[in-house]
Amino acid sequence: MQKSAISKMPEYFDRYINLTDDLSFTEVLQISLEELENLPVAQWKALGEEIYAPGKWTAKDILQHMIDTERVFSYRMTAFSRGDSQKMLAFDEDLYANNADANRRTIEDLLAELILVRKNYIALYASFSPEMLLKSGQGFNGSEYSVLAMAFMIPGHQRWHFNIVKERYFPLLAELKNQSS
Template sequence: MKKSDIQIDPGYYTRYISLVPDTDLNTALAASLQTLQSLDIVQLEPLADYAYAPGKWTLKNVFQHITDTERVFTYRAMMFARKDPQMAPSMDQDVYADNAEVDDRSLADVLAELITLRTATIAQFNGYSDTTLSRTGMSWKTEMSVLALGFTTVGHQLHHLDIIRQRYLQDPPEYSPAHN
């Protein structure tokens, strides 16, 4: 199914979905994996512990955030796909980031985890029929479909890769935290 097949406006999550071209979900997920696999780790690794301002995440934290959030989105998608009537759990991204324990990990390791997860996410969504992709549930305060969660996953990555380009790669590393 394509992005334009999303029937219910997912409110807040539209900000991520709108970043994804109107293509089918499998193509969007595959392209997002290819983007991750093509990242220049040699260029990025020296910036792994760089944060562009006080109180902002390091580059490793940003990639771990993408991973953690994808796990939450795919769990919600599975709940809706399986018609679980419970409210999908929320997440506090700052609590997750504060407890991610990425300081002693290399950026390559953090990125490898995300790539492995994205591969699993692709397998998960490839297993859903159009009927299943159309199922909905409550995500945070918003009703959304399994399909919308798939596109949100891709768009969330696009959003953060854009921030990485703007804030981590274009600006010279003048601020590097001692650990926020």
């Protein structure tokens, strides 16, 4: 199924879904995996623990956040696809980030884990029937979203964060270079 088959665009998550192409979910998930496999690791590593503003995450924190988000949504999509009608628990991304200790890990380690988690996400979606893809559930705030919509949310979420890294973090590399000159 393609993105255009999403009958109701979920509030908040639409910002991520809209960053994906109107291809089949399997194609979009595969493209997102290729984007991970082609991540400019050297640039991400060069950022170290730099942040562009106080209170923002490091590059490692961002990768860990993507891992955590994907795992949380894997559970939600499994629950929705199986007809679970209970409201999902909230996901406090800052709480998770503050307790993950991502900066003790390497970029390579985080990226390897994220690629593994993405492959699992792809396998999960491959297991869903068309009927399961169209099932919906409730987020913690009562908003409703479908299993299909979340197939596009994760790749869009990745692009959202990669865009932030390109726009706000990579310019720091020039500043760091100038400081060391």
